[in-house]
Amino acid sequence: MTNQRTQFISTRGRGTVPAAGWGRNQNLTAFRSERRLGPVANTVMIVLLTAFLGLLYLTQLTKTSAFGYEMNAIDEKKTQLAAERDDLKIENARLQSIARVESSSVAAAMTAPTDIQQSE
């Protein structure tokens, strides 16, 4: 279905300045492949390429969707932690509230001073 032929083409001396084309490591030789794809091979290649791209798209899409779940899980965790933080904040505030302090055992054990002297 394909045929192949190798043709040697020398580009030596094609420079506009002949002397400049003879520089070191400039062995200017090119090989032009004579292999040609037929119409069936082209179609197969296009189909395969399309399938590959489709697969790539689907894997990326799935991966992106998975981020959605990950984000949702993180959001839920964040909400839970915020709720826990709020509960702790409330508990802390209640423990330090005036009513609580007044009814504490420390306050109950206090006695009124009999004499107060102020210094200025």
Add this chain to the structure above:
Amino acid sequence: MTNQSEQLSRASRLTLGLFLILAIFLVRLFYIQVISHEEFLAKANQMQISKRTINPERGQIYTKDQNGEIVPLVLNQTVYTVFADPTQVKSPEKVKQLVTEVAGSQVIKSNFDKLSSTSLQYVVLARQITHSQAEKIQEADLAGIGLQSSSRRVYTEGKLANQVLGFVNADGKGQYGLEQYLNTELSGKAGLLQSVTDVRRIPLTIGVHDVSIPAEDGTDYVLTIDRSVQAQAEAVLQEGLKNVNSDSGSIIVMNPNNGHIMAMANYPDFDPSDYTKVTDATAFQNHAVSYAFEPGSVMKTMTTSMSLDLGKINPDTTFTDPNCVQIDDAKICNAEGDEKFKGRTFTMTKVLQYSLNTGVIWQLEQIGGGDITKGARQTMYEYFHDKYRFGQTTGIEQPGEVKGTIFSPDNVQGNKVRYANMTFGQGVSVTMVQMATAFSATVNGGTYYQPTLIEGTLDKDGKETTRDPKIISDTVVSDGASRDIRKMMFEARRGSWPTADGGYYVGSKTGTAQIYDDTTRTYSKDRTTGTTIGFGADKDGNAQYVIMVRIEYSGNQGFAGSVAANPVFTKMSNWLAQYEGMTKP
């Protein structure tokens, strides 16, 4: 050949038929995908795309303690409703046991019977359970049980400052107090999450029209209220009311040097976390701003400040008490029992101490050159309305603030008799906050600060941004007049209650006024308003706090101002002088 032709013809017909069917499909597809594109796109979006409102967190309210530390007053808590889908519940007994164990008093026991129903799909089993309780229910993983989260307000100091704060109703809307006044700022702005979701409505990140607008949480406020001062004010007010068998009163403590309200309390009150139990809605109202009343003789301090500022009197100016004066067709006398002063000469300081109505009427007459002329009334109106700002709202951050009533001399009611009465606090109505703010201006050197309950706001890192005090006017009275009125009030108080203040520089004035009944359009015969207004100053006589007390009194043991309101003032002042670390002169 014939058979072949027939076969070909059949094949052609088959092909034609297939093409026809294909064509129908194509036309149908064209119709669906091209012509009805928008309609089907909308249907698909409706099924796949979900819009969810992101609720912002309501702003929280803080105050400060004695050390200036920020302490919470109102916080938010996530709470959960436990519900069951009876069609999915496998073991009603297990559910009943678990919910009872975990939720305790929040259980709705009457709904347990519905767990066996096959027609119901939503039965609430418990409300307002906490996060830790919800976790226990979640861990049990019982079929048919679900949790719905919501947020509620938690008042960490219980009833403290209840009318100043207000409450948030079941719809999440602020009612009364700061919750209502600042509802927009506290509420924040809702966000929006629009995205493609899976069958469990979990948002996926693949949609091309996904929208994510984050919610803007409400503003957190720091109040000028001092937690300890507020608690003390509420305690002394309730004790004072109990002592005189009264059921209604208010107290304000404010800093005269910046307009900050340090405490504001009223009775009757309510519990904001249990507001549904209140049967009389007046308990929700902050009467210190929403109730205008005739203040009585406390107004004499304002009249005297005016006369001092105008240079018509000084503390030692004297007048001879006639006990009664005839103004047009009205005879105005001193309070009952003051006949003994008739014919005696008093200084203006003594006028305050003995609370002589005739003395302040005499001051007004001096402004008019010996009579209550229109010019004298106009001058008094300019002081009372324009400088003291009676008859105008103060702008304090509370809903339902009322203006009170003051009649201009141009009004037919602004006659001589009314203005004579106004000098000692009758025929004019003011709110507690108006009176306390105007009084602050007379004792602080003459600067009228807009009264405020808000010191500043907190950012998300807990950093406070404070607001500058708002000066409305700095020429209410002169510095000299301010100094004189402080001295006169200090001496007047010391003259009446020599040992009440433990040596601190405190000045005050009491007042008693009959209560006008709007229904009967007459003054009550057995109910009076007792008021006391005063200041506490440092050793140099500079006012550091102002206290005003109002108590409705039905007793007959003396004037309400002295018997009911003054003891509350004294107790609050003595406590505050020590709390503030005031120095004695």
